Amino acid sequence: xxxxxAAATLAVSDDPRRYEHLSIIRLEDPEAIARAAKARRRxxxxxxxxxxFIVAADHPARGALAxxxxxxxxxxxxxxxxxxxxALANPDVDGVLASPDIMDDLLLxxxxxxxxxxxxxxxxxxxxxxxxxxxxxxxxxxxxLEALGADGGKMLTRICLGDPDTVATLEATARAIDxxxxxxxxxxxxxxxxxxxxxxxxxxxxxxxxxxxxAIAEGLGATSAYTWMKLPVVAEMERVMxxxxxxxxxxxxxxxxxxxxxxxxxxxxxxxxxVQGLTVGRTLLYPQDGDVAGAVATAAxxxxxxxSSGTESSHTRSxxxxxxxxxxxxxxxxxx
Numbered sequence: 651x652x653x654x655x656a657a658a659t660l661a662v663s664d665d666p667r668r669y670e671h672l673s674i675i676r677l678e679d680p681e682a683i684a685r686a687a688k689a690r691r692r693x694x695x696x697x698x699x700x701x702x703f704i705v706a707a708d709h710p711a712r713g714a715l716a717x718x719x720x721x722x723x724x725x726x727x728x729x730x731x732x733x734x735x736x737a738l739a740n741p742d743v744d745g746v747l748a749s750p751d752i753m754d755d756l757l758l759x760x761x762x763x764x765x766x767x768x769x770x771x772x773x774x775x776x777x778x779x780x781x782x783x784x785x786x787x788x789x790x791x792x793x794x795l796e797a798l799g800a801d802g803g804k805m806l807t808r809i810c811l812g813d814p815d816t817v818a819t820l821e822a823t824a825r826a827i828d829x830x831x832x833x834x835x836x837x838x839x840x841x842x843x844x845x846x847x848x849x850x851x852x853x854x855x856x857x858x859x860x861x862x863x864x865a866i867a868e869g870l871g872a873t874s875a876y877t878w879m880k881l882p883v884v885a886e887m888e889r890v891m892x893x894x895x896x897x898x899x900x901x902x903x904x905x906x907x908x909x910x911x912x913x914x915x916x917x918x919x920x921x922x923x924x925v926q927g928l929t930v931g932r933t934l935l936y937p938q939d940g941d942v943a944g945a946v947a948t949a950a951x952x953x954x955x956x957x958s959s960g961t962e963s964s965h966t967r968s969x970x971x972x973x974x975x976x977x978x979x980x981x982x983x984x985x986x
Contacts, residue, residue: 662732662942669728672758686757687798693745693766696801696897701920701953702744704899705737705946706931708770708804711749711789714777717904717936724932727755733935735761736942742950747804747838747929749773749789757798767800768838768929771826772819775808782851783808783844784815787822792829802836804880804929807867808844808851820870827871838929840880840901841867857886861893868896880929883919891922902930909938909945917952927953 675682696702709715710724717723724730730752737743738761745766746756753769756762775785785806795803807823810816827837841863842853854860864879871877879898881890891898900919902912912933919925928949937945 662729662736666728669731669755672755675758683754683757684797686760690757690799691763692799693764693801696766696926700955701925702766702899702927703742703950703953704745704747704766704768704927704929705734705743705934706747706901706929707734707752707935708747708749708773708789709931711751711770711773712776712806713779717932718938720936723936730935731755731759733942735759737934737946738762738765740943740946740950742953743946744927745801747931750794753790753798767795767798768836769795769798769800769803771803771805772822775806775819778850781815782846783810783813783819785819785822787826792826792833792835795830795835796833800835802838802876802878803830804838804840807839807841807863807870808853809841809863809866810844810846810851813846820866823867824870824872827877828873831871831873831876834876836876836878837871838878838880838899839867839870842882853882855882855884857884857889860884860890864890864893868894878926883915887919887922891924894924896924897926898924899927899929900925902928902933904932909933909948913948913952916949920952920954 707730715722715724734746734756738746738756745768746753746762747768747770748756749770753767769790771789771791772785772787774788775782785808790803792803803826805823805826807819809820823839827839830837843859843863844851844853860881864881868874868877868879874896877896879894879896880901881898882903883900884890900916916928920928930949934945934949935942
């Protein structure tokens with residue numbers, strides 16, 4: 651059983667029974683989740699010169715429920731699902747990044763047809779936990795993501811030079827990258843240099859700190875073939891993007907300042923080489939003016955969907971032979 655409301659009828663609702671059928675399915679037919687995943691039409695795949703727009707909704711699994719001044723903004727699962735369905739109904743939204751519980755709800759709702767799926771892998775570093783840097787892999791596994799027909803997994807990688815738990819997190823992240831790569835799944839790594847101040851973890855968003863976090867994160871794992879970066883938009887993003895050749899998506903974080911200022915900063919960063927799109931949650935799902943559809947539409951309008959005449963196509967790439975001669979090699983078209 652699945653429900654996929656028409657986009658025109660989607661709205662934040664106050665009917666307390668609107669998702670009661672999800673509880674009934676989970677009670678009586680839990681295998682419906684696997685069937686929905688198997689029957690789902692997949693996204694045609696990522697391409698160069700076409701930036702992707704992914705909505706993030708994995709914050710609650712880490713106990714991070716706050717948005718702005720509201721400490722429990724994301725606590726109401728029904729409202730969160732309403733907002734996610736509004737966002738996913740926009741055809742310019744390519745996919746979702748979610749923890750297993752939210753991913754399963756969206757599968758049952760039929761909201762993930764033709765979408766990219768990224769599962770959240772490590773949610774053990776609970777917000778405010780005494781050992782928050784021991785960010786254990788308590789969510790999706792690479793095997794589970796493969797079974798779901800997902801496109802990849804995301805891992806939060808906070809690096810605290812003064813906390814011994816950082817080493818275990820880096821090692822676990824490297825193993826997860828390898829496990830995803832074995833299945834040809836994307837490893838979306840979200841690195842930060844972080845510190846603990848007055849009992850609270852703070853991410854260092856200075857340009858040099860972000861660059862250093864990228865340098866550490868992109869070296870994790872036995873191969874970087876399937877590794878992407880998920881990075882904050884900070885000052886001097888040109889320098890940040892010069893520090894990596896990994897495809898990079900921009901994160902939104904807990905919004906500060908006006909929505910116009912946030913969108914302006916994204917627009918500038920999206921124009922940089924190597925930026926593959928947005929992976930944003932709270933800023934769009936809980937916008938300051940309450941208009942989820944409007945915020946999503948504005949963000950979508952910032953993306954670049956162009957073909958560059960001076961570069962290779964998605965079907966043909968040039969390879970350099972040992973003699974230095976350039977050959978054109980045909981690659982198999984993706985069909986999903």
